[in-house]
Amino acid sequence: MTETNEPNNEQHLDFIRQIVADDIESGVNDGRVHTRFPPEPNGYLHIGHAKSICLNFGIAAEFGGQCNLRFDDTNPCKEEQEYVDSIIEDIQWLGGQWNGEPLFASDYFQQMYDWAVELIKKNRAFVCDLTADQTRAYRGTLKEQGKKSPYRNRGVDENLDLFERMKKGEFPDGTKTLKAKIDMASPNINLRDPVMYRILHATHHRTDDDWCVYPMYDWAHGLEDSIEGITHSICTLEFENHRPLYDWFLDALEIHHPRQYEFARLNLTYTMMSKRKLLQLVNNRLVSGWDDPRLPTLSGLRRRGFSPKSIRDFCATIGVNKFNSTVDYALLEHCLRKDLNATSPRVMAVLNPLKIIITNFPDGQADELDAVNNPEDESAGTRIVPFSKMLYIERDDFMEDPPRKFFRLAPGREVRLRYAYFITCNEVVKDDNGEVVELRCTYDPATRGGDAPDGRRVKATLHWVSAEHALDAEIRLYDHLFTKENPDDVEDGQDFTANINQDSLKVLGGCKIEPSVKNAESLRRFQFERLGYFCTDADSTPEKLIFNKTVGLRDTWAKIQKQQQNQQKQKQQKKK
RNA sequence: UGGGGUAUAGUGUAACGGUAGCACGACUGACUCUGAAUCAGUUAGUUGGGGUUCAAAUCCCUGUACCCCAGCCA
Numbered sequence: 011m012t013e014t015n016e017p018n019n020e021q022h023l024d025f026i027r028q029i030v031a032d033d034i035e036s037g038v039n040d041g042r043v044h045t046r047f048p049p050e051p052n053g054y055l056h057i058g059h060a061k062s063i064c065l066n067f068g069i070a071a072e073f074g075g076q077c078n079l080r081f082d083d084t085n086p087c088k089e090e091q092e093y094v095d096s097i098i099e100d101i102q103w104l105g106g107q108w109n110g111e112p113l114f115a116s117d118y119f120q121q122m123y124d125w126a127v128e129l130i131k132k133n134r135a136f137v138c139d140l141t142a143d144q145t146r147a148y149r150g151t152l153k154e155q156g157k158k159s160p161y162r163n164r165g166v167d168e169n170l171d172l173f174e175r176m177k178k179g180e181f182p183d184g185t186k187t188l189k190a191k192i193d194m195a196s197p198n199i200n201l202r203d204p205v206m207y208r209i210l211h212a213t214h215h216r217t218d219d220d221w222c223v224y225p226m227y228d229w230a231h232g233l234e235d236s237i238e239g240i241t242h243s244i245c246t247l248e249f250e251n252h253r254p255l256y257d258w259f260l261d262a263l264e265i266h267h268p269r270q271y272e273f274a275r276l277n278l279t280y281t282m283m284s285k286r287k288l289l290q291l292v293n294n295r296l297v298s299g300w301d302d303p304r305l306p307t308l309s310g311l312r313r314r315g316f317s318p319k320s321i322r323d324f325c326a327t328i329g330v331n332k333f334n335s336t337v338d339y340a341l342l343e344h345c346l347r348k349d350l351n352a353t354s355p356r357v358m359a360v361l362n363p364l365k366i367i368i369t370n371f372p373d374g375q376a377d378e379l380d381a382v383n384n385p386e387d388e389s390a391g392t393r394i395v396p397f398s399k400m401l402y403i404e405r406d407d408f409m410e411d412p413p414r415k416f417f418r419l420a421p422g423r424e425v426r427l428r429y430a431y432f433i434t435c436n437e438v439v440k441d442d443n444g445e446v447v448e449l450r451c452t453y454d455p456a457t458r459g460g461d462a463p464d465g466r467r468v469k470a471t472l473h474w475v476s477a478e479h480a481l482d483a484e485i486r487l488y489d490h491l492f493t494k495e496n497p498d499d500v501e502d503g504q505d506f507t508a509n510i511n512q513d514s515l516k517v518l519g520g521c522k523i524e525p526s527v528k529n530a531e532s533l534r535r536f537q538f539e540r541l542g543y544f545c546t547d548a549d550s551t552p553e554k555l556i557f558n559k560t561v562g563l564r565d566t567w568a569k570i571q572k573q574q575q576n577q578q579k580q581k582q583q584k585k586k
Numbered sequence: 587u588g589g590g591g592u593a594u595a596g597u598g599u600a601a602c603g604g605u606a607g608c609a610c611g612a613c614u615g616a617c618u619c620u621g622a623a624u625c626a627g628u629u630a631g632u633u634g635g636g637g638u639u640c641a642a643a644u645c646c647c648u649g650u651a652c653c654c655c656a657g658c659c660a
Contacts, residue, residue: 022599022600022601024599028602048660049660050659050660052659052660082660084659084660085659085660087659088659088660141658142657142658145657145658146656146657149656150656151588151656152588152589152655152656153588153589154588154656155588156656183658184658186658187658196589197588197589197590198588198589198590198655199588199589199655199656200655200656202656205657205658207658208657208658209658210658224658226657226658226659226660227659227660228660230660231660247591247592247653247654248653248654248655248660249654249660250590250591250654250655251589251590251591251654251655252655253590254590272591274592274653279597285660327598327599327609327610328598328599329598329599329600331592331598331599332591332592333591333592333593333652333653334592334652334653334654335597335598335599336597336598337597337598337610338596338597338598338610338611340597340610340611341597341598341609341610341611343610344609344610344611345610347622347623351622351623352623356620382619385619385620385622385623386623415621417621418621426619427619428619428620429619430619459619460619461619468619469621470621471618471619471620471621472620473620537620537622539620539622540620540621540622541620542622563620563621563622563623564621564622564623565621565622566621566622567621568621569621570621
């Protein structure tokens with residue numbers, strides 16, 4: 011978890027790491043560091059969780075401590091085993107190494123119950139018969155204090171009896187709760203006699219029907235941390251208001267008292283991180299599933315072709331703070347490209363094939379050329395790519411009437427085919443519609459390998475494949491799932507789905523790829539030269555190759571094209 | 587006058603009373619068998635107003651803006 015950002019004395023520590031470092035120095039917890047990552051298994055992990063994972067596992071690794079993986083499974087209505095499994099898989103993929111086995115809050119239900127009984131005996135908790143609506147009314151508002159429940163002064167014995175019968179399932183859902191007896195006049199609403207247990211006749215994914223009462227987050231979470239000997243309990247900003255309650259319970263029980271610290275959750279442009287909304291996208295089939303490559307879920311990013319290292323690097327780069335911010339998606343892409351550039355084998359693939367005939371190349375013959383696998387990594391070696399009379403190049407790499415600054419192929423122009431030969435376009439063949447269907451070119455045999463012995467130069471190098479040898483493939487191109495930087499920026503009456511980008515997925519058939527990728531396993535990453543980074547999709551097979559575009563290469567020509575288009579528009583507007 | 591938080595280039599972050607720096611983005615240029623990568627450069631900032639100090643992003647006072655809280659969710 012630390013490989014991308016080894017902390018050292020020179021390096022800046024974020025405010026949480028600073029606290030940890032200070033605690034170690036002053037001997038708090040005997041210098042012990044123990045964090046935890048506590049997901050609720052009610053959805054898939056996303057890149058926002060990655061920030062928390064990198065923080066919690068990272069701190070443990072950097073300071074010689076431990077980090078627990080603990081499922082906060084206190085609400086049986088929303089939680090499922092499928093989510094537990096996916097969360098474990100995603101953390102492992104990211105590189106998080108937890109202490110021992112995965113832990114479950116549900117394993118502590120008995121201990122929590124016993125502690126609740128203890129609070130009742132201390133007259134600091136009571137069974138309340140108010141309904142949910144009544145409880146809300148009694149709670150007061152942000153500006154007005156609440157009223158005490160009429161059940162607040164029940165005797166200890168009666169409370170003990172009722173609580174036990176709640177547990178046994180004698181009362182219907184919603185008829186009774188166990189509440190902490192704190193302060194109905196507190197300006198912090200969380201302290202106005204908060205509910206500790208609710209009655210839920212629900213089947214839990216691990217404890218089955220053992221329990222009819224389930225602990226609330228505020229009651230449960232500190233206890234879980236305490237039981238596990240957590241030292242630093244790190245959570246997101248919205249729990250700041252809950253910290254006094256976290257502390258109140260642990261103080262009341264006089265048990266090990268971890269300290270809670272809050273940091274700002276991650277926001278990313280063009281992305282939506284709410285679990286509820288992600289669930290909505292999945293359930294309403296607006297995406298193909300939790301692992302849709304357009305989603306910010308870890309499973310989606312994995313399928314898209316992201317490397318774990320790039321995500322870790324991203325998390326280290328964005329830092330940790332207490333104020334809300336929205337990170338530019340371009341920064342994520344930068345971290346992605348940085349890693350993929352260093353590690354991805356290069357390969358040639360043509361997305362929109364345009365046929366070329368090398369008129370002076372002998373019929374029925376093939377040449378074999380050496381190509382470098384990764385110029386950033388000499389140890390990656392070389393491979394052979396076949397060349398023959400009929401080739402495909404990218405349609406975008408030819409223009410019959412090229413504008414200024416276009417230095418790819420055009421009639422009469424000479425370019426290089428990467429690792430192969432210089433070719434010159436002599437003839438443009440069109441169909442009845444005037445569409446270019448074929449180019450007839452000549453090659454210079456003296457330029458084999460890509461260099462001209464006479465020292466002459468070309469302005470462009472194109473990728474290509476041999477028609478006879480190329481593999482067919484389906485290629486899926488992705489764009490942002492949302493058209494707006496902030497998907498929640500909508501007109502009145504609309505929700506975020508109004509901002510879904512209808513062009514976020516384009517499926518290209520009939521793409522052509524060099525034969526070396528034939529047996530590429532699932533999720534294998536490549537750079538398609540001059541195009542971008544791609545990986546084999548989970549559904550790809552040697553019989554039907556499918557690639558996902560992870561991210562494009564930076565594209566200066568595309569920028570120039572845009573500028574030229576804008577200039578033309580401006581000229582036209584001036585004429586009008 | 588409910589409470590709790592937070593404000594540094596377009597974006598994300600450093601500077602812990604002593605030269606406001608880094609990264610991303612954008613823009614130049616060099617190099618190039620990927621219009622990639624790499625390299626060099628340009629651009630642009632302390633929420634407003636007072637105060638303390640030789641010196642303030644940092645300390646004090648006072649405005650402003652934004653975020654969170656009224657689930658028997660987490």
